[in-house]
Amino acid sequence: MSDLRKQSSALQEKAGISPPEITNKTAINQIKKNRQQQPTSEELIAAILDGNRTALSRAITLAESTNPAHFEKAGAIIQGCLPHANKSIRIGITGVPGVGKSTFIEVFGKHLTQLGKKVAVLAVDPSSSLSHGSILGDKTRMEELVKDENAFIRPSASGETLGGVARKTRETIILCEAAGFDTILIETVGVGQSETAVHSMVDFFLLLKISGAGDELQGIKRGIMEMADAIVINKADGDNIKKSNLAKVEFNRALHLFPKRESSWEPKVTTCSAVTKTGISEIWELISSYFDLTKQSGYFEQKRKDQNHFWMLETINDQLKTNFYNNPEVILALEENKKAVQNNEISSFAAAQSLLQLYFKK
């Protein structure tokens, strides 16, 4: 390239316009410095333990971050909060869209804060990265609770896998507990295995329903009745009261069919109306009696230990699979093997072996 062309090139950069002399350089530098100065993990831990909500939000954001640069700091904060966590009760709340989960949590949460509780409301919704948070995303649906200084509402972590979302939510529980929240409500919606995940991270699992056109049980997802410690039939108001009571009878009969629980707790069915605020205190009494029973029997403590262990193994197994299925050679060969296996050209075991060899031979 000739010197001439080089000089006339549009890509040639010229000195820009200098900043006006009037700009306060000291102020600019101070702003820059402040921006760079993130609080240290020690500072965040201290602030969280002090109940600082901004610090709590910041720590949760770090724990949810997919930026590897944040992993170490997030880990240190969680480790620092851990000795101060775990002194809460954790309640899972599930129900299909339309049963009034948001309204129920709003009213139930307010009831708890009025009793002097500090309530954190979290959500597990692996679909939220697609739907941009179908649950808890719209905080305006919990107008009262969001303004309550004894409540903390955080929408679902986003993520592609339920395992990832679940891990982040479990860490958020630790952070909230360290910040002094003594009652954790975890909302989930019946997507895939999210109920099972939430069930494995709470002490008490509540299934929210509304009365339908009879034959209440037909629409219920497999296995969910067996997980529920209580079934609450919402919208039991006005013309619905009679139907709701009939539904209550039917659910009670169905629950009776299941084997006895290890906790020796017998799941209860009750009705409420979040709109008219009836039945809410009864639900809290019911849940309290569960905690009385299981804390006295030692089941509460044992279940938490089992859950901690379960999630350690679950995280390991998840990661082993992730590594395998993200292996470039495995990716290349997987589809072909799947087809061959489906068409009985190769046995399931032989296909698995050949993929495993690709993976472990590296």
Next chain:
Amino acid sequence: MSDLRKQSSALQEKAGISPPEITNKTAINQIKKNRQQQPTSEELIAAILDGNRTALSRAITLAESTNPAHFEKAGAIIQGCLPHANKSIRIGITGVPGVGKSTFIEVFGKHLTQLGKKVAVLAVDPSSSLSHGSILGDKTRMEELVKDENAFIRPSASGETLGGVARKTRETIILCEAAGFDTILIETVGVGQSETAVHSMVDFFLLLKISGAGDELQGIKRGIMEMADAIVINKADGDNIKKSNLAKVEFNRALHLFPKRESSWEPKVTTCSAVTKTGISEIWELISSYFDLTKQSGYFEQKRKDQNHFWMLETINDQLKTNFYNNPEVILALEENKKAVQNNEISSFAAAQSLLQLYFKK
């Protein structure tokens, strides 16, 4: 050592007595040669396809072998049989000890061979390496069937993991089908997850029950009602007939509570007596109508494809876990991490990460 001592040592070997001249050396060599000459995999495949039961048994033993020297040969035989397999119906039969599974399978199997079917009876019992085969081990309990030339009975493969036993059983199915068996009955007993495993390798799943003292459903294991395509109440004879019919009503009502099946098959309840041989042909008609329905709808074919794919993934996941949990460094650190996690000294995620680092760093 002196030459003298050496010569007088008791360890000094002297020439033995020569074999008598009369021994036929050619014959001895032939016998030795025959002993060494195991049939090749090609020979075994050909014999299996020819319906040779000895070859079939031999191939199953190879497939069940834990001797790495046999893996390749077993794999070749299964691969050779695969194109000739898959032309059967596979029926899983489960029930707790005492419901009369052996007697039922004996009578049901005989009914099928009398209809001209070729019946293979297998079992999945991961506990059998401990109990030395609690099911199907005692073949004398199927006296008639064991003598039937159109039936082939094979006890459960032994193994420490359900995954291993399941893999071997799936390969045995392939071998039996290639040998011309068109109806595969797979027995299992309610131990751990064995029912789920069997459910994932059969087309039709039958739950055997007996009528109890009312409240039939209380003792039923979680999830098993939802897997059953039919519930058969056995021992419906003599004084038991009335109770069995009541049980039938109760099971029918309970099944009605579950969501619709993907197969659009509605699970059926029926009674029988293996001892008086009543209700047996009705069970076969019921099962046949299931196969008519699902083969016509394409569900049968799709389910088999899904099962093949499922077992490929299951084998991979099993092996990934086995490798991890057998890693010497992981073994050393696992218990400590488990305790720390249970006592809230470290988060589940942090413990998992530290174990994963040990494993992947090698």
